[in-house]
Amino acid sequence: MAAPPRPVLARALLQQCVSARLQVKPPEPGSEAEWVEIQRGLVIYICFFKGADEDLVPKIVNMLLNVQLSESESGKYVSVLDLPGNVLIIPQATLGGKLKGKRMQYHTNTEKEKGLVLYSQFVTLCEKEMAANAKCMEAGVFVKHGTYGNRQVLKLDTNGPFTHLIEF
């Protein structure tokens, strides 16, 4: 008898972009909206589930930055670190939705406070990994990220999103 499958602890959705622009602060009376923008690279939508812990984050970061899904100029698929490309991280709790009738439920998502801790750690580790990579430093590529808990207003321009789902 096979062991029952371990519940999913995190879900990442990856899309390749030519450029992407994400609102990090909504407009308010007297102040305009604030945006971050990347040029060519990888958009990572990330969602953590109940049971996810700090130990998991380095594994996810390592996997996502090294998976070979970015099309190089020679047509070969390489990692975003090897491209090198920019990274835009978007917290996307809706990715944890489970269909119940005609509605989605989010009961298996991690608690909001814990999600913020994991998300912040995820962003920090991505930034560290990119900064530690000589190719990325030389090319001057960036990690940008959305504000946890905000509406993720996004404009995406792709040469084919080449959408992939990776679960942890």
Add this chain to the structure above:
Amino acid sequence: MAAPPRPVLARALLQQCVSARLQVKPPEPGSEAEWVEIQRGLVIYICFFKGADEDLVPKIVNMLLNVQLSESESGKYVSVLDLPGNVLIIPQATLGGKLKGKRMQYHTNTEKEKGLVLYSQFVTLCEKEMAANAKCMEAGVFVKHGTYGNRQVLKLDTNGPFTHLIEF
């Protein structure tokens, strides 16, 4: 002992858009690229797995057009049929990728010919459902779709993609 889980037969990814533009014919010597475009509505990325059959398609279409994920003007979440909103369908075989080392494999995707049959049926049924809906007809909303097998060059403008995954 619980029954072993049934393998996934199809995976749909949903994003809400303010507008979206998809290339349906790449540029060629002497002819420009052709695009389709929708205004506000739902972007459906769809991928079929081995074992998926024609019987499954009406169930998927019914579910995706009726799931309540579109934000109405009153802030309530309604179906794309009730919004009513436009629909852009994107064939996205990469959604079937499974991680193996640092690469993705697509062994469980349906065969290409079968995938085209299922995709065409999916598009036709979506068009029928929208055409049969009085609200959609009155509002003049559209179903647009990508070309199966092409690179899916996409430009997406959202007020929050509100990304959801639904498996069948």
